Amino acid sequence: MKIGIPRALFYYQFYPFWKIFFESLGHNVILSSPTNKEILKKGIELCVDDACLPIKIFHGHVADLMGKVDTIYIPRIVSIEPKEYICPKFLGLPDMIRNSIPDLPCIMDTELNLYRGKSKIFDYVFKLGKDLNVNKNRVLVAYYKALKTQKQFEYQLTRELRIPQDILNETRQIQKDQVLEKKPSHIKVLLLGHNYNIYDDFISMGLIRKLRKQNIAFITSEMVVKKNILEGTKKLSKDMFWTLGKKTIGTAHYFLDRKKIDGIIHVASFGCGPDSLVGELIEKKIKRDYTIPFLSLNLDEHAGETGFNTRLEAFLDVLEGRGYIEDNFSTYG
Ligand code: SF4
Structure with missing residues (x-):
């Protein structure tokens, strides 16, 4: 069977697991195309108006897979960490898609809910196995194989400091030196935001590409081990139960407290409640x-690249003014 996976949202976090799991059970995994103008246009047409940009883009990726696959995998993700939740939009995603897109192929919407403990992952994989008509022994073999690949992926992120799009695209080696070694004329920027925003080259208007071109070192939440993120959340007056927001705030506090960065860029989606709250908390802190520079970049379907570049250029100019960098950033990319 051909199983389609939209190249959006949790693709940037769980694709290695899903790919190996389905392939181990004898299926072909087909990815939607990288985000492009057509996918964005389709997503805007199909999705409800008040959804955030990543959800609209997800609709476009589902449309891109139609006619190419037998089924589309759209998990109902409730929680990926014990005692924490994911944004409710993930929970309702399979329903949104069914209601918005006509003539869909079959949708696999297995629930992933680890709120009551990590061991609930077995409920998830066994349900997946049931949907695919596979017995539990075969499911377990596929699960452990997929888990091994997922752990390798996480090792590459946190220990080798690579970024998901480099690993998943397998197109280039990370410029490891840009991340690890702070040369005298280099700055290190903390790049915060949802992985599905910052690593999608189209949505983020090539932000990572532009930082690399400018030879600026950056670090993202995906490169930080969980222990350090939790360390960063210790000073919060209340425990945060939103996994994605906690990851962003924990990373920011961890690096701010250790004075390890020269500036912060926070990439937010217009229409995202958690992003606006998290961005404001970090900015206030x-x-x-x-006294370090902070840049908040809001992404929506109407954002123009020239304005985006101008703001990025101004931010880099501020860092330059502090004596960190030498070259100007072109407003034309
Ligand atoms: S966390 Fe924000 S950007 Fe992500 S799906 Fe939810 S509303 Fe959209």
């Missing part, structure tokens, strides 16, 4: 306790 910086204003209160630090």
Whole structure:
């Protein structure tokens, strides 16, 4: 069977697991095309108006897979960490898609809910196995194989400091030196935001490409081990139960407290409640306790690249003014 996986949302986090799991059970995995104008246009047409940009883009990726696959995998993700939740939009995603897109192929919408503990992952994989008509022994073999690949992927992120799109695309080696070694004329920027925003070259208007071109070192939440993220959340007055927001705030606090970065870029989606709250908390902390530059970039379907570049250029100019970098950033990319 051909199983389609939209190249959006949790693709950037769980694709290695899903790919190996389905392939081990004898299926072909087909990815949607990289995000492009057509996918965005389709997503806007099909999705409800008030959804955030990543959800609209996801609709476009589903449309891109139609006619190419037998089934589309759209898990109902409720929780990926014990005692924490994911944004509710993930929970309702299979329903949104069914209601918005006509003539869909079959949708596999297995629920992933680890709120009550990591061991619930077995409920998830056994349900997947049931949907695919596979017995539990074969499911377990596929699960452990997929888990091994997923752990390798996470090792590459946190230990080799590579980024998901480099590993998943397998197109280039990360410029490891840009991340690891702070040369005298280099700055290190903390790049915050949802992985499905910052690593999607189209949505983020090539932000990572532009930083690399400018020879700026950057670090993202995906490169930070969980222990350090949790360390960063310790000073919060309340425990956060939103996994994605906690990851962003924990990373920001961890690096701010250790004065390991020269500036922060926060990439947010227009229409995202968690993003606006998280961005504001980080900005307030910086204003209160630090003097490092902070840039908030809001992404929506109407954002123009020239304006985006101008803001990025201004931010880099501020860093340059502090004596960190030498070259100007072209407003034309
Ligand atoms: S966390 Fe924000 S950007 Fe992500 S799906 Fe939810 S509303 Fe959209």
